[in-house]
Amino acid sequence: MSKRKTYEILAEAFRQEGVETCFALLGDANMNWATALAGLGTRMVYVRHEHCAVAAAMAYARKTGEPGIATVTCGPGLTQILTALPAAVRANLPLVIFAGEAPLKSGWYNQAIDQAPFIAAAGATYRPLHHVPLMADAIRNAFLEARMTSKPVVLGVPFDLQERVWPEEAPLPSPSTDLLPQVGAMPPHLDDIARAAERIRKAQRIVVMAGMGAVKAGAGPACRRLAEQCDALLATTLPARGLFHDDPYSIGIAGGFSSTAGRELFTQADLVIAVGTILAHHNADGGKLFGQAHVLQIDVEPVAVSQGLVAAQSHVRADARLGVEALAAVVAPRPATWRNEETIRLVRETPFDPHPYPAEPGLHDPRDVVAALEKSLPPEWEMVNSSGHCSYYFAQMPSRPQERFLTIREFGAIGNGISFAMGVAAACPDRTVVLFDGDGSLMMHVQEIETIRRHGMKILICVLNDGAYGSEIHKLRAEGLSDEGAVFGRPDFSAIARGFGIGGEKIEDLADLPELMTKFRQTGGAAIWDFPVSDKILSPVIRRGHPAKKAH
Incomplete structure (x- = not known):
């Protein structure tokens, strides 16, 4: 009778918890486990950056109410997720992350690092799994902790221990859902x-x-x-x-x-x-x-x-x-x-922001873009708002119900939008997802366009393209300083999209939106719509917080 490896049993422990989707980037310390999990029927979304695996799991957790699952390798794989984790902690999102660990038997290993302090600094929980017979119980307990605290739990499993034969006397425990306290909602005094x-x-x-x-x-x-x-x-x-x-x-x-x-x-x-x-x-x-x-x-x-x-x-x-x-x-x-x-x-x-700004030839007012999208986007589509200067405008879509609109802004990081959109697309595979993002934010993880195409996700990305980091240029200008370090020019996102194999359009006339929307609904798939906008228009948030300094 063949002996089963520990990583196979640990995959079964995850699958027993009802894990249907896992966001993954493979390396030595997690690839055998992840492959076994996929073999058990879990849908694996293989991303291009570790941060994006965890950020996508965050959106998946928010959308489904179930723990979001991600996996990265040890060392550099784990350190790449340290921007996403504080946001998940502060947003009270339950995650379970299988991170692996360096092999215990090695006297020296290039990717070895003390992982626990990094996770603790982010506010999450780190659980090292170093005793094979208790690993399945530890996984069950990690899911129980994530569900009860609504916080991320990171599991470190040395990959040499994962290769050991699983002891026959160590059966799988019952899943965490069997142990969750069945209590009623708290009434008031x-x-x-x-x-x-x-x-x-x-x-x-x-x-x-x-x-x-x-x-x-x-x-x-x-x-x-x-x-x-x-x-x-x-x-x-x-x-x-x-x-x-x-x-x-x-x-x-x-x-x-x-x-x-x-x-x-x-x-x-x-x-x-x-x-x-x-x-x-x-x-x-x-x-x-x-x-x-x-x-x-x-x-x-x-x-x-x-x-x-x-x-x-x-x-x-x-x-x-x-x-x-x-x-x-x-x-x-x-x-x-x-x-x-x-x-x-x-x-x-009353317009959400009636402040007057002069029109600029060839460039849109971001407020007009949002108004046009509000009229054109189907009400049943899932909306995802990113962070940064553009996010103020995209939040002003009053007809959109809460259950069709997701934003996670805790920790104030840009660059998460495309990952959040992938998480929502995985949670709602039958619906089209619309991501609202800025050019600077999208460029941070533009590689995930390939992930979207490869996994056949239905995501329309609408980009307010001001050719810069919007918040930074407005703050620098308010201080009377050079904005050179925050200006990068306007990427041609329609060409970038086509280069990755999805649709791309540069929207020069907002009157074209209804026709483009009809075409996109017929073709489906994924696309980027590039809206060139003025970099002279400040959101009320910036105007209030960073008024221009008077010259002396």
Whole structure:
């Protein structure tokens, strides 16, 4: 009877956890395991850079609610993922990463490195697996930890141990899903609800603001009911944008990306009910958005200070849906004064950024590009927003529901968009994915266009091409400094796309979009649409944060 290798059993341990998709870049320390996992029926997405494997797994986790799975080799393979990991930690995304380790039997190995401190510095958990009979249990426990903490867990398995024969007396444990505590959602304390209801009774103008905790708890309908009862407006954090997209009293995103109308209305609020959100620094625009309002937080882990700011003054500890439902049950309905036609018109008719900029021949205004895409893109397509200067504009698409729009901006890194799009495409293989990105961000991992083509992913990439790193040139100019180090010229992304074997178009006239959209829907596949935009137009985020210095 043939003896089975340890890496084969470890692959079975992953497969037993329900792993259907794994993002991978192979090397000595993971290639045998990954090949065995593929042989068990797991779909392997073989990327061109280790960072992209983990970033794609992040988007997959956000979209599916299941742990995202990635694998990289030891040493340089692991160090390449250290930009993605902090973002996954801060975004509360469950990941399990099979990283391998250098062989224990070698006195010297070129790629050996103490991997644990790197992972700990990123805020994730590192689990070295050095005892063969307990490795399968350790994998089960890693999945259990990722599911319960919503954080990444990295497994280091020396590849010489992976080659050992698996001991017959070490059976696979039951999967982590069998051990997950089966508990109900946390209800609020009645005293907390009474105090919160009194706070609402005394307030004049209220905004109910929902975050990802509200999305996960299914609290959207309850938030709408509460807002209607207490004459409140609705808003969301950036990751939850679109949760109230069809409500006339939704003022959109709360934070640095707030629209002009949204900012005006937030300044009038004296109470913000924050539902299922950590109240991040950007959510309050550094305290400048609704700093005059009392903040009542409803969350299972309420906070007083978040990311350096006093975030909330009163709290209800509860599941987002149950907390809001309990409040709605005791709050007396009040007459509508803020919820009126004037507010609806302000929200509907005020441009998200009305600041005037002169037209430049041959270049688009990014606001016009977004408006044209908002009209042309099918509502059922999955939307992915990247980071950088361009991301402000692409967030301003008010008709798009939350379940069709993904953004992960924690840690502030650009270059992730193409990976996030691949993760969503793997999670939703029957839908077309639209990636909104900037030229600088896309060029960071442009090699993944080949991955998209090879795996037959249906991804349309829309690029705002200003020929530079947008945030940096505007900040340098505001300081009166040379922008030379952030200007690179405008790559011809239509030619680049065709070089990789996918479709490519340079959009010189926005009136062509409907015809191009019809053509793309007929042909399918993947493509890049290159929108040359002015580098003289600053987003409101940059204008507020980096006003031009006066000459002396």
